[in-house]
Amino acid sequence: MSATLGWLCLVASGLTDVAWAIAMKKAAGSAHHGWTFASLVLLALFVLLLTKALQVLPLGTAYAVWTGIGAIGTVGAGIILFGEPATAARLCFIGLVLAGIVGLKLT
Numbered sequence: 001m002s003a004t005l006g007w008l009c010l011v012a013s014g015l016t017d018v019a020w021a022i023a024m025k026k027a028a029g030s031a032h033h034g035w036t037f038a039s040l041v042l043l044a045l046f047v048l049l050l051t052k053a054l055q056v057l058p059l060g061t062a063y064a065v066w067t068g069i070g071a072i073g074t075v076g077a078g079i080i081l082f083g084e085p086a087t088a089a090r091l092c093f094i095g096l097v098l099a100g101i102v103g104l105k106l107t
Helices: 003-027 033-054 059-082 088-106
Strands: none
Touching: 003 033, 003 059, 033 059, 059 088
16 A cells, blocks of 8 residues: 555544544434444444554554544534534634644654
8 A cells, every 4th residue: 555545544534533423422322323333333444444544654643643633523523513612712722733733744
């Protein structure tokens, strides 16, 4: 696998992680079986994609980027889908996470 494909798998894994978090929220502690099942499928998918990415990418960088994608994505999903606050401080700190991801990708 090429490094480019590794990065694509990593980004796909991060986005799948966000979808997993949304499904977990919707599952409401396993009260909604469809969402619970979806969350388990998404969990398996993001682990598979992350495993593929780690075959060719440095562990520290890949894991930091993956968690950053998840953090940024879940904060955005919380704001858009669940009405969580979009305060200036939250957005500023998410910007710092994004800057860290870009910095790791470039180095």
